[in-house]
Amino acid sequence: MLRYILRRLLTAIPTLFVIVTMAFFLIRVAPGGPFNQERGLSPEIRANLEAQFGLDDPLWLQYAHYLGNLLRGNFGPSYNLPDFTVTELFAKGLPISVQLGTSALILALLLGSVLGTIAALNQNKVGDYMVIALATAGSTIPTFVIAPVIQLVFGLTWKLLPIGGWGDGALINKIGPVLTLALPQIAIVARLMRGSMIESLRSHHIRTARALGLSDWSVVVKHALRGAILPIVSFTGPAAAALLTGSVIVETIFSIPGVGRYFVDAALNRDYTLVMGTVVVIALFTIVFNLIVDVMYAVVDPRVRYD
Amino acid sequence: MATPETILSVKDLRVRFRTLDGAVEAVKGINIHVNAGETVAVVGESGSGKSQTMMAAMSLLASNGEATGHVDYRGRNLLTMTKSDLNKVRGAKISMIFQEPMTSLDPLYSIGNQLIEPIRKHRGLNAAEAREEALKLLRLVHIPDPERRMKSYPHEMSGGQRQRVMIAMALANDPDILIADEPTTALDVTIQAQILTLLAELQRKLGMAIVFITHDLGIVRRFADRVYVMRYGEVVEEGEAEALFANPQHAYTKMLLAAEPTGTKAPPPANAPVLLEGRNVEVTFKIGGGFLAGEPLLLRAVDHISIRLKRNQTIGIVGESGSGKSTLGRALLRLLPSDGVIRFGDRDISTADRQAMRPLRREMQLVFQDPFGSLSPRMTVGQVITEGLLVHEPNLSGKQRDQRAVEALLEVGLDPNARNRYPHEFSGGQRQRIAIARAMILKPKLVVLDEPTSALDRSVQKQIVELLRKLQADHELSYLFISHDLAVVRAMADYIIVMKQGKIVEEGPTEEIFSNPQAAYTQTLMNAAIDVTRFRLSA
Numbered sequence: 039m040l041r042y043i044l045r046r047l048l049t050a051i052p053t054l055f056v057i058v059t060m061a062f063f064l065i066r067v068a069p070g071g072p073f074n075q076e077r078g079l080s081p082e083i084r085a086n087l088e089a090q091f092g093l094d095d096p097l098w099l100q101y102a103h104y105l106g107n108l109l110r111g112n113f114g115p116s117y118n119l120p121d122f123t124v125t126e127l128f129a130k131g132l133p134i135s136v137q138l139g140t141s142a143l144i145l146a147l148l149l150g151s152v153l154g155t156i157a158a159l160n161q162n163k164v165g166d167y168m169v170i171a172l173a174t175a176g177s178t179i180p181t182f183v184i185a186p187v188i189q190l191v192f193g194l195t196w197k198l199l200p201i202g203g204w205g206d207g208a209l210i211n212k213i214g215p216v217l218t219l220a221l222p223q224i225a226i227v228a229r230l231m232r233g234s235m236i237e238s239l240r241s242h243h244i245r246t247a248r249a250l251g252l253s254d255w256s257v258v259v260k261h262a263l264r265g266a267i268l269p270i271v272s273f274t275g276p277a278a279a280a281l282l283t284g285s286v287i288v289e290t291i292f293s294i295p296g297v298g299r300y301f302v303d304a305a306l307n308r309d310y311t312l313v314m315g316t317v318v319v320i321a322l323f324t325i326v327f328n329l330i331v332d333v334m335y336a337v338v339d340p341r342v343r344y345d
Numbered sequence: 346m347a348t349p350e351t352i353l354s355v356k357d358l359r360v361r362f363r364t365l366d367g368a369v370e371a372v373k374g375i376n377i378h379v380n381a382g383e384t385v386a387v388v389g390e391s392g393s394g395k396s397q398t399m400m401a402a403m404s405l406l407a408s409n410g411e412a413t414g415h416v417d418y419r420g421r422n423l424l425t426m427t428k429s430d431l432n433k434v435r436g437a438k439i440s441m442i443f444q445e446p447m448t449s450l451d452p453l454y455s456i457g458n459q460l461i462e463p464i465r466k467h468r469g470l471n472a473a474e475a476r477e478e479a480l481k482l483l484r485l486v487h488i489p490d491p492e493r494r495m496k497s498y499p500h501e502m503s504g505g506q507r508q509r510v511m512i513a514m515a516l517a518n519d520p521d522i523l524i525a526d527e528p529t530t531a532l533d534v535t536i537q538a539q540i541l542t543l544l545a546e547l548q549r550k551l552g553m554a555i556v557f558i559t560h561d562l563g564i565v566r567r568f569a570d571r572v573y574v575m576r577y578g579e580v581v582e583e584g585e586a587e588a589l590f591a592n593p594q595h596a597y598t599k600m601l602l603a604a605e606p607t608g609t610k611a612p613p614p615a616n617a618p619v620l621l622e623g624r625n626v627e628v629t630f631k632i633g634g635g636f637l638a639g640e641p642l643l644l645r646a647v648d649h650i651s652i653r654l655k656r657n658q659t660i661g662i663v664g665e666s667g668s669g670k671s672t673l674g675r676a677l678l679r680l681l682p683s684d685g686v687i688r689f690g691d692r693d694i695s696t697a698d699r700q701a702m703r704p705l706r707r708e709m710q711l712v713f714q715d716p717f718g719s720l721s722p723r724m725t726v727g728q729v730i731t732e733g734l735l736v737h738e739p740n741l742s743g744k745q746r747d748q749r750a751v752e753a754l755l756e757v758g759l760d761p762n763a764r765n766r767y768p769h770e771f772s773g774g775q776r777q778r779i780a781i782a783r784a785m786i787l788k789p790k791l792v793v794l795d796e797p798t799s800a801l802d803r804s805v806q807k808q809i810v811e812l813l814r815k816l817q818a819d820h821e822l823s824y825l826f827i828s829h830d831l832a833v834v835r836a837m838a839d840y841i842i843v844m845k846q847g848k849i850v851e852e853g854p855t856e857e858i859f860s861n862p863q864a865a866y867t868q869t870l871m872n873a874a875i876d877v878t879r880f881r882l883s884a
Contacts, residue, residue, distance in 0.1 A: 240407075241448065251437055341452055
């Protein structure tokens, strides 16, 4: 297993290299640059700024410099937020996005699994239809609708939650954004769980367990659930990578200083270094979480062996 | 003599399934009883309701099924019991083993864990005591090295071993009744014999009653005291096993007893031309390997096999699962990469690529085991059987193709109107006829038949065997007949190759192999087959 993890981490290096290279040149293909938008900079000042950041070098040299810096863990300065380096921006924002994402993910996995199991056990009965209705609503109502509704109902009308802001990470400030982030995921997990649980409950070894007179609790929780959880495990990898790297919509609506906004803002402002930093972070999260998922798979299912 | 005590009595049991097409009655008011310590067989073909009867008794019906009537165990109706009362009977007093040893154990838990759970549940032992009991049970069912096997997972064991573990689980709490639902059907014939011997031995030791649900009259004859014959959800005949076999009353029972494929195939003339020849054919599979993963494991599935199939000849390739018989068939058709020399007619096709093979494909056809999976559910039967013509005779008009479809269907004994219907409307035997029509419409010279009768009921098998023999006689076909079923092979083939672990252990004309098998393995196969699963009315 250790050998497998090592092999996966080693193969991540060329993957990252390809992603970084593609992102580097793709963003340069987009017209414009960090200092030539509607700011009315005089050509001299612009030339100075570009010279300062090395943007007047040939592209291949810039690429070589960037790679060299990246290898030393230096993401470079942000062009649009010149007081900060990209590393500093992530050091401040990433923990916030990770906190929100992790809470949302855990909530989604717990609640979604329970709802999906309830639906499967009551297949084609009232409980099932209620969960399906909830799941359909959860996955069709967009977050930019859910978030303002939560702000309106819980913030403005009932005054139970703050309307926005991070409040230095106070629990009450997290409830709104976490709910908004979690709701669509709950819906997806519930539907996945329902499907795999129905299949699991029909499998032959569940029939065996019932024939042996095991209690419903053991049949459902010990035997059916463990088999049904596998699709959820594979779903968790990409979902975690997406949730933990922040959501531009949720962070904007609730005024949360996370990193979700960076990708969109930076891309629009041609803040090359920040875009690249975001790409690297998201790629790393995706690679690592997919690896964790594959390892978890082997833990849950003894038939999966990687060596 | 005291009358034996009746411990299970099924009275007026009805089982109904709600389906989209309305309610379907699978069991129509049957009466069955089981006495302490006896062996009862419930016999019938697929769809007879024999399994659903016992599933209903154990409350294991699918969620759209419902059972009415009485299933009384020592005077208490299992159908009306509360779930917690029922769970004190299931797995303790009445236990059950199933047809599917590969999937009936939970793949995610170790054998030990799965054995210990019901022991603790029913007997209230602590973990250490239950573990001791589990070890005892594994020894009882002759699992070698039980200490180590406790930690094994189901996928690490063979089908036969898994069925032994199932039996151990079923016997864990010293049941009154063991219900065995086709316990050996999915196993190789030598393993079948071992499992049945084990069950008989355990019954002698432990004295429980056994209810065999089976389609296999060999098992019934060897093991059962009393027999119920079921058909379309009703018991059509019942009685003492001896008497029933000696003097069957109902027409259906008589038909079942006579359903063994009969007849033999005469060898082709000595000067018949060789159609297909393989010399030193070898197929090797690579397992694993890749970046940093070390050397791949090489598995030789077919090991230096030479074969000569003449025109109008049938070679039966016999072997148990994993012997490489299907792989050999595919390699000879160049559907798998192989080493060695393969000649078809006067052409060397050893290295022919897909393109070069295409014109030859119409002359070499393949019929598969699974009549349910091998026909596209979204095409009409007519489209299914004429698809090959589109490739091989592209100049035919739609009308001509339709005419050919009619001829092909008539030839395999189906109503030509079948061509406008979809495969799911047909039974297993009819679908196999459609699959044969699909091969025959191209007027092939060679047909590889890969277990074409194994998924079918005995009475249907017999018809398919007769059809295949007639087609062979009419068209001078050559068959490569791959099967684990010796009775069918005997009726089909004039020459037999016995395979084990990729190698030929014995070959020769059919009657020689059957009357005087030389290799120890062939003898084991024959004995197991004749001993257990074959029954001849005349014997």
